[in-house]
Amino acid sequence: MTLExxxxxxxxxxxxxxxxxxxxxxDAEAKLxxxxxxxxxxxxxxRPFLALQSGCLxxxxxxNMVRVAVxxxxxHAYSLIHDDLPAMDNDTLRRGQxxxxxxxxEATAILAGDALQALAFExxxxxxxxxxxxxxxxxxxSLARAAGCRGMVGGQMIDLECENMSPNIGMxxxxxxxxxxxxxxxxxxxxxxxxxxxxESTHALRAYAHDLGLAxxxxxxxxxxxxxxxxxxKSAGKDEQSGKATFIxxxxxxxxxxxxxxxxxxxxxxxxxFDEKADLLRQVSQFVLTRHK
Amino acid sequence: MTLExxxxxxxxxxxxxxxxxxxxxxDAEAKLxxxxxxxxxxxxxxRPFLALQSGCLxxxxxxNMVRVAVxxxxxHAYSLIHDDLPAMDNDTLRRGQxxxxxxxxEATAILAGDALQALAFExxxxxxxxxxxxxxxxxxxSLARAAGCRGMVGGQMIDLECENMSPNIGMxxxxxxxxxxxxxxxxxxxxxxxxxxxxESTHALRAYAHDLGLAxxxxxxxxxxxxxxxxxxKSAGKDEQSGKATFIxxxxxxxxxxxxxxxxxxxxxxxxxFDEKADLLRQVSQFVLTRHK
Numbered sequence: 001m002t003l004e005x006x007x008x009x010x011x012x013x014x015x016x017x018x019x020x021x022x023x024x025x026x027d028a029e030a031k032l033x034x035x036x037x038x039x040x041x042x043x044x045x046x047r048p049f050l051a052l053q054s055g056c057l058x059x060x061x062x063x064n065m066v067r068v069a070v071x072x073x074x075x076h077a078y079s080l081i082h083d084d085l086p087a088m089d090n091d092t093l094r095r096g097q098x099x100x101x102x103x104x105x106e107a108t109a110i111l112a113g114d115a116l117q118a119l120a121f122e123x124x125x126x127x128x129x130x131x132x133x134x135x136x137x138x139x140x141x142s143l144a145r146a147a148g149c150r151g152m153v154g155g156q157m158i159d160l161e162c163e164n165m166s167p168n169i170g171m172x173x174x175x176x177x178x179x180x181x182x183x184x185x186x187x188x189x190x191x192x193x194x195x196x197x198x199x200e201s202t203h204a205l206r207a208y209a210h211d212l213g214l215a216x217x218x219x220x221x222x223x224x225x226x227x228x229x230x231x232x233x234k235s236a237g238k239d240e241q242s243g244k245a246t247f248i249x250x251x252x253x254x255x256x257x258x259x260x261x262x263x264x265x266x267x268x269x270x271x272x273x274f275d276e277k278a279d280l281l282r283q284v285s286q287f288v289l290t291r292h293k
Numbered sequence: 294m295t296l297e298x299x300x301x302x303x304x305x306x307x308x309x310x311x312x313x314x315x316x317x318x319x320d321a322e323a324k325l326x327x328x329x330x331x332x333x334x335x336x337x338x339x340r341p342f343l344a345l346q347s348g349c350l351x352x353x354x355x356x357n358m359v360r361v362a363v364x365x366x367x368x369h370a371y372s373l374i375h376d377d378l379p380a381m382d383n384d385t386l387r388r389g390q391x392x393x394x395x396x397x398x399e400a401t402a403i404l405a406g407d408a409l410q411a412l413a414f415e416x417x418x419x420x421x422x423x424x425x426x427x428x429x430x431x432x433x434x435s436l437a438r439a440a441g442c443r444g445m446v447g448g449q450m451i452d453l454e455c456e457n458m459s460p461n462i463g464m465x466x467x468x469x470x471x472x473x474x475x476x477x478x479x480x481x482x483x484x485x486x487x488x489x490x491x492x493e494s495t496h497a498l499r500a501y502a503h504d505l506g507l508a509x510x511x512x513x514x515x516x517x518x519x520x521x522x523x524x525x526x527k528s529a530g531k532d533e534q535s536g537k538a539t540f541i542x543x544x545x546x547x548x549x550x551x552x553x554x555x556x557x558x559x560x561x562x563x564x565x566x567f568d569e570k571a572d573l574l575r576q577v578s579q580f581v582l583t584r585h586k
Contacts, residue, residue, distance in 0.1 A: 032442055032446065088400050107380045113407070137418045147411045149316055
């Protein structure tokens, strides 16, 4: 299977399970459910893909693993809703569609994000995710750490605080490890948790995720400078306008591109202890470099 | 011990544990941690109190139970931060202090709420909360349901949707069972989960919480009409201004007061199967009626 086929298969599987795991619009709170579903539609599904591939490495049943994949996507989708709010990045376009607060309204967007976060943990704690409650607790604790004040949310806070400051490369790296890296790392590790993998395998996946996440972010910064808004489905050039701390602002465009290549190559080497089951994960590191959105 | 002494003891215990369980301000995300702590300071600590008392009924160790109490308070505090935002209820005063978005800024307030929600689940999933992972999963799943789109967040959505509609008593009751009742019910049941209580005891506590939660909300509506903003530490008269669906708007002031008394008396009867260990819970039903804030 090519990576493209695998990604598209993941997207279909995730969409199917999103329909089953999200509440259907009903009663007075229908608008909330619609907004949750709206925010969970589309996207590259990169994190669910990483979770499912990580599960494959350890023979985890796909029916269980996809629940973890959807939980990760719930956290990712909620973070996009909140990051796009007027009080935060004030974005009106996401995945080629109006952002959730534009499509609905700000209050509904805030609540849809809040509800998606709760849903992620509800899904993980459910026995259908794994029969062993110890594993479910490990997943819950890891995702909560990755999503919280020492992970994703903390990273977003630093991102806002760094605007119009002059951060160094260390600060920008830490920011992105928290803001996007922590959730990508959880996705990559989740199969190891589900499959009771060895410490060695878990550490390898964490190291892979670390480099992959940074490569992903460097390319994100590059795309913000030279990407096509039409293709990306979101605005470009926003980082410079808002004085954001990016790799470009520190390394420049050329060295940033090189750095992304170095990180992607490095990411791949961490998978050396896995057999051909890790081939799609190997390809993802290349995909991250060549993506246009 | 009088109820007043017990409530004040709970407040001290919770404050101590909040200091231990919340991150200390450091690094670039210090502002986030400060905002989280700010939102977790003060208040009646009613939900932690209910959790701790519920634990007492089943001999749960206080050191474990207080972690659940703090997790519930994290969810409550985050919901207040988000409900107070300009896009929601647009409140500037809470517990006699500026609301979190006024004290900090909107973006920080949104993120502090998000991080407190994640922290609640991180605390529950930690082995320090209970040695049995099955119990930890039960707590996580129950809290996630109570907090999510079929609980607290769903209730807040209905509350916003009902503004300037003419809801009937059934709709208002459902709204409040979701918006405030679900989290109060989790607090009351949490000791039963931690102490592996019988179904009978669990159901009794759920029924108690159901009536207590509604009595609490009716009194909240009454206080909004005739309470003293100085004493309450928040604005009054906001429900009528914003055309909110309240018990007063449907039953009138006098019948609402009667209804609160009926509910409080009813709440107490559900505790008949417990011995004197439930005395403070019995007193809370009275306290809810006579509170001024």
